[in-house]
Amino acid sequence: MINQVGQIMLYVNDQDETVKFWTEKVGFIVVSEQDNGQGMRWIEIAPSTDAETSLVLHNKELIAKMQPELHLGTPSLMFFSDNLEQLYKDFTDKNIKVGEMVTMPGGRVFNFADPENNYFAIMEKK
Template sequence: MTINVNKVTLYVQDQAAALDFWTQKVGFEVTTDQPYGPDTRWIEVSPPGGGVGLVLFKAGPDWPTLSQEQPNYVLFDTEDIVKTHEDLAARGVPFDAPPVEEPWGWSAVFLDNEGHRFHLSQR
């Protein structure tokens, strides 16, 4: 039996701003955008060409917020981290620092429009 990761839910305060960030700055594509209840939408974005999608789900008003000091447990990888860092930074994606080579490989941390941190590594 094989089980694959299909989607990861990212709880956001502002779906429109999150959609703009992930499509305009990161370059993901919208795979689903439809109403989901009276005040929210079901929005899915994925890397061009497919892969695991992100669900940009509106957090409820009483939900705890993610700590901005800690990364989300969503990790991204790329073929060329230096080039990807340059491209994303040019589009306005903030990084904690340029990519660094660690003993286990290349690494960088970027932030989304709400200040959540995500890990980027090189394949």
């Protein structure tokens, strides 16, 4: 039985730039970084040390060569925030590309993009 989402794989073109974005602008931390010494490197990031789910950044080009059948598109992720207004301002101040704040049946939400123009959403969850 599955009882939790553990890790979500993100396949990116530039791991270093992506880590920098998620840590310096979004506020995530690096949980671990692995390198098998043969070019395979993966970086696990999360919003905090006690987060139940983390993102693992993989080199898209390398994974495509190793497993050509794998879907390498960006998953549609919805994050939650208990202070959406402040987060929206913080992201705007940090020059993160953000969409309009909109009200959905589940609450207010906005989207944002990483440096590779992958879009993610954040919903207010109090």
